[in-house]
Amino acid sequence: MKHACYQRNANKTDIGSSERLLSVANELFCRDGIHATGIKKVLDESGVARRTLYKHFNSKENLVRAVLERESALWLDWFRDFINSSADTPRERLLCIFDALKVWFEDESFFGCAFINAVMENHKQDESIRELALQHRENTNSFIQELAIAAGANAPRLLTEQLGILVDGAIVSAVTLQTSEPATHAKMAAQILVETAIEQK
Structure with a gap:
């Protein structure tokens, strides 16, 4: 089954000014970085008036938070x-996590995880970004843990944390290497973890 990656950037002609700002800002923040992207760049790319931006978000800081909240909701839904539509059993779905990553990594709009990027760019000093x-x-881990429990893992929270580390590592590696192969390699490691966790029950 062919899956499109989640729609990070909506058609600018079909959405309101607030959503258009979020869509364009998200693309620029992910591609160029939060600090490197000024308000003028967001306004120029979105075609939205400055007063409209400040009416909706009041400041760049609020815009950044809104962008991250939107990104989280879109990504998690996708x-x-x-995963739920690509695999039949909880065990298969745990491994399908990495199939999803592979599709994401191969999308032309992939510039890494917005949250990892934001935390690292702010040197872990911005508590609001860190909290988001x-x-x-x-x-994300709550969903993975639900799958781990349903699959019969002996220690579902531990398995969740282990798979989460593989996910984070694959994301960073995919950005660095500019290839989707880390998703394949992480899936091979995840298979060992999943089999061990379930067999030890």
Whole structure:
């Protein structure tokens, strides 16, 4: 089954000014970095008036938070739907995590994880960004843990953390190497972890 990656950037002609700002800002922040992207660049690319931006978000900091919240919701919806529709059993779905990553890595709009990028760019000093990143991680891990429990893992939380580390490592490696191969390699390691966790039950 062919899966499209999640739609990070909506058609600019079909959405309102607020959503258009979020869509364009998200693309620029992911591609060029938050600090390197000024408000003028966002306004020029989106075609939205400055007063409209400040009406909706009041500041660049609020825009960044709104972008990250939107990114988390879009990505998690796509991630869950991809996995649930691509595999029949919880055990298969645990491994399908890495099939989803592979599709994501191969998408032309992939510039890494917005949350990893944001935390590293801010040198872990911006607590609001760190809190959003932690919430995104927890939401992702909650879904993975549900699969681990359903698959009969002996220690589902531990397996979740182990798979989460593989996910993060694959994302960073995919950005560095500019290839989707880390998803394939991480899946091979995940298969050992999943088999061990379930066999030890």
